[in-house]
Amino acid sequence: MNSKYPLYFIILALGSLLLGVIFGLVASLQYIYPEFLKNALPFIKLRPLHVTSGISWIILGAIGSIYFYLNNLKFYSVKLLKTHFTLYLLTGISLYFSYVLGNMDGREYLAFTPFLIIPILFGWLLFGINLFKTLWSSISNWPVYYWMWGTGIVFMIYHLSEAHFWLIEEFRMNFTKDMAVQWKSYGSFTGSWNMLVYGISIYVMTKIKGDEQMGRSNKAFFFYFLGLTNLMFGWAHHTYFLPTQPWIRYVAYIVSMSEWIVLASIIYDWRRGLPIPNFQKHSMAIKLMKTADFWIFANLVLALLISIPAINYYTHGTHITVAHSMGTTIGINTTILFSSIYYIVGTLNKKYQETTVLQKVSIKLFNGALIVFVVSLLAAGIKRSHWIHFSDNSSFSEMQDAQYVVYILLTVSGLGLLMAIYFIAIPVLKRMMQLIRH
């Protein structure tokens, strides 16, 4: 290991995750007890704290993993890596500090004060320079995951900037355009981190299987181009019901969903073709990747359905959208990143490759709790959709009160999810701390 800084990024990522699930659980309690912590920690603070922590987990986990994998090569600049880490650590502290003080004048998902986007973008630039400088000499022979990482970084810089176009008066003055561009940028921002995370999944599968051809197959590159199309055009389903010109609403809702089939297919091929001895090596990483595989299939059905405008008409603006986003961020992104992190600690110390009984139980708890969590969100969404489209003047609070049992189910399954995530994250966090100390 040339530098411990990739591990520092991962530790920061795991810390964000552990904090984020607590914020999420407390926020869900406010659905049941609206007055709970209302003055000390109101929902308007909890939600940005939860969302920012969740996004930070995915972004920092992906950055740390990619830096670790680059670190195995002749790395361009450890100094840039250290600067990147220090910058993000200080930005993260400022961000949480500003949230606690209530200084949030950004927008949904990026609620921090817009000034903080400058160090965030600068960090992405440093990351990009390090990646391209490290890998540039071999560009003609890049496996697909290098392309995915490079593309993810470039588009992340653009779409994070685009998400702040509202600071330009020309955009802000035109309300409909402002909203459409905002939600377009969020779709593409998510597509950019998916590029990083899916690239990591292909890297981990390639290395565990010991088959370098996997990252160079036609299917893998087809998937890359499909993902790229999705990143650029697959945001349309966010904005079906904004009063934009019809052509904008026609754009690319089918492509946004087709990439899942290919990723599932790649993972399926990998599992079928994995030599038996490898099941003992990196067993936890493999189990977690299989979990991601399951959630890809589970989300595929929902994703395909809500991308049909006639169905989206009823699901838009309801918890069904949240069920989809939770299914993907927790079920897919989180399990792929956990798999990558377990693979990393297993690479650094072979005794960490085995799976303990607690970890096996934790994966089962994770899947069970997430199924109940997603189903309760779907139930809440159906009830809300019925209220929006077919209610006879009943009030919003009457509809919310009628959801009481569903919200209890949501909170209980959220608690189960929190426990499973802690049982999976804390052992690997401890191992990472031990590796750093030695």
Added chain:
Amino acid sequence: MIYSSHSYTPSIALSPKAITGQNLWQRNNCWSCHQIYGLGGYLGPDLTNIYSNPNKGPDYISTFLNSGVQSMPVYNFSNSEKEAIIEYLKAIDQSGVYPNKESVIEATGWVKIKYKDE
């Protein structure tokens, strides 16, 4: 094309007062609980057309803003701040309709939405 103003119908320009209202909307994270065109949080109702709703409207909004009912924080908006938020909600209301109950669901699965000025 996406950044061109011609792509959007109708083009609603926010007044300086509405921009002030939008700043207050953002600074107080109203989007955490409320939606506009179904986009936002789900702890509160969608506010796209609350301004023109015959049972709600500007007076209702003004009263509600500092009410602190249920999980809504206890705000202490001044009269001018309340007017700015109402102006912002008025501009949103003029931009279109949500939920778009007069949409036509076509056999192809497409949904033809009704625009505000149709």
